[in-house]
Each structure stands twice: as structure tokens, then as C-alpha cells.
Amino acid sequence: MSKVAMLYDASKCTACRGCQVACKQWNDLPGITTSNRGSYENPADLTPATYTRIRFREVEEGGQVKWLFLNWGCLHCTEAACVKVCPTGALKHHPMGFVSFERDLCNGCGYCTQFCPFHIPRTETDVLTGKGKSSKCTMCQDRITNGELPACVKTCPPKALDYGDFDAMVAKGQARVEALKARGFPNANLWGDKFLGGLGRLYVLTEAPEKYGLPTKPSYPWVASIWQDWVQPLAEASFVVGILGTALAWLIVRRNIRMEEVE
């Protein structure tokens, strides 16, 4: 199966937050108590029980307030650092191109939260015992592997969310960017197709990514590569050398030392 992706069109989004509700409903996630922070944005952040949310950015331009909406959740990187550092295999790169999550395998170590370049996965653990689990958007792995749309895409009233083949979504996004440019959005751009192997959540933006609080060119956390590709094999090699070395030394010692002379 070829790689899939979601496409979010910020120019169509009305911030109705239907995606948030559908996500909670399908994934059977509890609601959480929130408070008024002087913004329509709610909840304030992703949580272990909130896989997706709409970010509200208020930007002032020429004395006018402009609202920038952004659908936020796991971006399903093709080069996913969370998959690299996950010691249990709970996070995997699915052949369909999204980052799947198997809750039963997770032991709550929380490495994924510290290596994700977008700070998406959330782990809630007991401070003392460390008991707990991570969680994040799975692109509705149980729906899409059965030929259904992700819940958020299915529910989106203005059709700001779309889902399909990665290449098709990129082509659609690019076409939309051109259309937007022609209709008075000179800064329109497509975000997510050119880095980290191509994201599984692509964005059509009306303004520059920084205005949405997005990095222009996010990079893979190199520490994850050093850790898994260098330190880890170095450790195994050193143990083999250490054990074989002492075993060999023991064989030589046995030949050379006469116990009668030992004091």
C-alpha cells in the first residue's frame, strides 16, 4: 500500500472543533475540565486524552486582528524520531506511512515525548513509580486500515481536512496554494511535504509557517541517531570485547600461574 497523508487546509477551517469532538468520540477519550484563558482555544494543550485540537493564533495586521487556525496533533513523520527511540516497539512506522501506536506495549518511559521535534506525544506517569502510558494521534489506525476515513476527516464540516494518498494530497495542496495566491493570499504555502521524509499531516497555510508558530524547517533530533546508531552498538560491542577479553585472559592466566606459588 502506498503512503497516506491527511491534508489540512487552514483557509477552509472555521475552527468549529468538530475534529476534536469526533476524535474524542471515536477514540473513547474522556473530556477534561478546562478554564477560560481569554481565548477561544480550548483545551490549552494536547494531553494524554486529547489527540488533536485547533490552535488559535491572533495576529494583528494593519490594525486588524486576524485569526489563524491550525489543526494540531501527531504529524506522522516518515523519519520519526519517536519510533527510533521507543524501546518497546509500541510506536511503529506503519507500511501505510503513519506512526502507529500500540498502547498495550507502551511502558511509559516517555522517551518519545522528549525526542519528538514537535513535542506531540504525551506521557502521564506517576511521579514516584513511573507507572503510566504515552498517547498520541494514531491517524485512527483502526479506521484507516479498514478503509475508513480518520474520524476528524470524516466529520469536518467545511472539508478543511482531507485524507488520501500522500502524492495526491501534495498535488491537491499545491493546487490549492496556487489558487489561494491568485485570490489575494500571496504568502500561501504548503507545509510538511519537504522535510522529515514528508509528513503524514500536510498543511495548506495562508501565511508564513512562523506566523502559525510552526518551524520553517524542522529537523530530525540528531541526538536520537547518535544514541541509537552509535552509543547502542558501541555498548554491545564493548560488552562482547569485555567478556571475550576476560575469558581469553582467564585461559592464558590458567596456563601461566601455578597455584602452589600463589601467596
Next chain:
Amino acid sequence: MTVRLRKTGSAIQIRWIPRYTFLERALHWGHTVTFLPLAMTGLVLFVPQFAPLARGEAGQFLRLIHRICAVFFGLVPILYALLEPHRLLATIRELGWSKDDLLWVKNAIPYYIFGKHVAMPPQRRWNTGEKLNVWIMVAGTITFGITGVVMWFGRGIVPTWLFQAAVIVHDLTMIVTVNMFIVHFFLAVVHPLMWQSLVSMRFGVVSESYAREHHAAWFYGEKRAKELYAQRLAQEQAKAQGGAGEK
């Protein structure tokens, strides 16, 4: 302390010299019984081949064991320092380096591996290898402690670069200390020349002959030990020249 061996009657008398106090041995074994489970549970998360053991409930259990052992791993040295502060300070002074240590390292391979009975620079209560082991373990315990606290309590509080650095440093420290443990196990438990090191860590004493051979500066005092060492070197030199002359 003179101990009469039961079966051999009066034939053999061994003079046992106290080397480690009860608390020193408690520190050593307290660190051993926490270090080993720490290494094993840590490696389950670290080595990909052990991934099946790290999963789900089992993984959470291992992480809990790791944390419990970590607390005692840190607590044991602190308790020791509180209970025997004066002896600890004296030990730290004994653990200082001198230029003889380099020579000891140079001679250690022919001596310990090839069984050549070469003269070794006189050692005090700790020989160079033991000193090295102690210092690496002390540095390792401190590094494990700092990085471990960052990983235990710091997630979501400290910046991610600091957490990532803590993970890497924790693992590098593990590589050094686990390999040190392998070498330490070999020399202290497996190696035939050093069979008394295990005895001394169990009962706190070494025999007079062992102390004379391996810890001359401690047994005779620095001055006498140096004299004996010089004599021994002269003998070895004469022997080497004599041997060369015959050929």
C-alpha cells in the same frame, strides 16, 4: 589475628590482617546488590534485542525495580559517609595517585595475565587497579545520580536538550561502569592470584603473605617497602644480566 586451621592442627598458622571494616564491606556489597539489578533492568530498555521484556506491564515493573534500586544505590554511599566519615577521609587520601601507579599499570599485564613474577611497585591498602575501580565507581555513581534525577523528575520540566543529554550520558556511564564491573569481577573473583580479595571483602581480612606481596607499602610502611622493592629490582637485574651472559 592468628587463626589455627582446624584439620592441619599446628602445622599451618596464618596471620590475618584486618583490611576492610564491616561498614566498608557493607558499602561494597550494598552497591553490588543494587548495581547488578540496575544494570540488568536498564539494559532491557537499552538493548533492542530485549525489547519483548520491556513491553507493557513487564516494562513498567522493571522500571519500578530500576527506581527502587537506584534510591538504595545512591543511599548506600551517603549512609557510609555519615557513619564512618573519618575513615572515609583517610581512605580518600589513600586513594591518591602517584607516579608509581603508571609503572604498576605497565607491569600489571605480564604480572596478572602472563604470570611473570616481576617486582611490582609497592602498594598501600589499595593497589592501582583497585583505586581505578573505586574512582570510576564514584564518578559513575555521581553521574548516574545526576542524569537519573533529570530523567526521573525532569520530563516536561527541563528543556528537551537537557533530557536528551542526560539519556546519552547515563548510557555512556553505563558502558564504562558495566565494563569496569566485568574487569573487576575477573580480577577479584576469577583470577587465581587474587583469590584473597574475595575473602577480604567477605571477612575483612587478608593473610600476612598476601599483604606482603600485594600491599607492601601498607604492610611494611612506605620506607621499608621501597628498600625491599629496590633490592628486588637489583636482584632481577642481576639475574637478567647473568642469564644474558650464559647465552
